[in-house]
Amino acid sequence: MPSTPIRRIAICTGGGDAPGLNAVIRAVVIAAVNRGWECYGIRDGFNGILFPERYVDGGVLRLTRERVHGIGHLGGTMLGTTNKGNPFHFPTRMPDGSVRDLDRSDEILEYFGKKEIDALVSVGGDGSLTIADALHKKGLRVVGVPKTIDNDLDKTMTTFGFDTAVSFATDCLDRLHSTAESHHRLMVVEVMGRYAGWIALHSGIAGNAHAILLPEIPSDLDIVASHILAREAQGHPYSVVVVAEGAAPRNGHTELLAPAEIGHAERLGGMGEHVAKALQERTGKDARVVVLGHLLRGGSPTAFDRLAALRFGAAAVRALDEGLTGVMVALAFPNVNYIPLEEVAGRMKAVPMDSDTLQTARDLGICLGD
Numbered sequence: 001m002p003s004t005p006i007r008r009i010a011i012c013t014g015g016g017d018a019p020g021l022n023a024v025i026r027a028v029v030i031a032a033v034n035r036g037w038e039c040y041g042i043r044d045g046f047n048g049i050l051f052p053e054r055y056v057d058g059g060v061l062r063l064t065r066e067r068v069h070g071i072g073h074l075g076g077t078m079l080g081t082t083n084k085g086n087p088f089h090f091p092t093r094m095p096d097g098s099v100r101d102l103d104r105s106d107e108i109l110e111y112f113g114k115k116e117i118d119a120l121v122s123v124g125g126d127g128s129l130t131i132a133d134a135l136h137k138k139g140l141r142v143v144g145v146p147k148t149i150d151n152d153l154d155k156t157m158t159t160f161g162f163d164t165a166v167s168f169a170t171d172c173l174d175r176l177h178s179t180a181e182s183h184h185r186l187m188v189v190e191v192m193g194r195y196a197g198w199i200a201l202h203s204g205i206a207g208n209a210h211a212i213l214l215p216e217i218p219s220d221l222d223i224v225a226s227h228i229l230a231r232e233a234q235g236h237p238y239s240v241v242v243v244a245e246g247a248a249p250r251n252g253h254t255e256l257l258a259p260a261e262i263g264h265a266e267r268l269g270g271m272g273e274h275v276a277k278a279l280q281e282r283t284g285k286d287a288r289v290v291v292l293g294h295l296l297r298g299g300s301p302t303a304f305d306r307l308a309a310l311r312f313g314a315a316a317v318r319a320l321d322e323g324l325t326g327v328m329v330a331l332a333f334p335n336v337n338y339i340p341l342e343e344v345a346g347r348m349k350a351v352p353m354d355s356d357t358l359q360t361a362r363d364l365g366i367c368l369g370d
């Protein structure tokens, strides 16, 4: 483990943005500056290092206490982000027009060496933390901070961004109930959640949905339709159905907007539309679709996410100060702890089938399509 004292650190944010990123940046900068360290922010994942000519400030900016003043409650990330910037698999257009997968990770290490930056705080989801692990294995001092609205990272009780997304989705569901009821309609609400249905499950229960479709439970749309018709027979001729973008019907498939490319995962979307059409056909009821999509990633972080982000950022700096590297800060209620990055990289946390939250949905009579 490297033991030279830290004088200079850098921070980057990668992958899809999430409310709370600015709070992490603020906490990292203040905790570092309070230790007498300098702090630098890399633009757009690692693009600030790989393409300095694209940025008026050279792609890497000095972060002072003043620079992060008043940003903790703001959505997005002041550093920018990208989910097409894996330095180990960088999509690069060749002179002949083809796109090649290049490993540019050495350039990151060279930059840290040349600028005498001792460590990196990498804030991101599964992709970014896998990159962080690989950089650590190449010799960089790295601490990861778990971020994603999807809450699908393993070994942490929650990621920041999730609570904000669930709160917003719940608010939307509250609003959609009255219009669904007034028009005796089906209202199908598609929420983000590629491979895990945490947002759908939590917002669906909190927002009194009548059916929730998750990637973890292949759904039978005949069962969902019967549930809707049974509600109608009981005098409730409307229903609200929450669908995770990554859900798939039994014997069906997920809906894609675009296939995977070099350095970028497939884009999901369209399952809400598919479910609405299928339920309309099966029930004879008028259906409407609302896709919450990127609205879930915007806005100010809730107090819970803000606090989690500030705690994660401060803990990342403490970890570096204590000589730790190759770890991710995790929430292990009531405290934070540190988990080796290699135990997190490439691992996804799906909703467990024995989760009491799932059981709560069943106890409340919410249809899960199974």
Ligand code: F6P
Binding pocket: 016, 017, 083, 148, 149, 150, 192, 193, 194, 245, 267, 268, 297
């Ligand atoms: O942040 C994760 C996530 O919200 C997924 O649920 C979603 O599939 C993905 O981001 C979409 O990201 P983008 O549109 O930025 O590629």
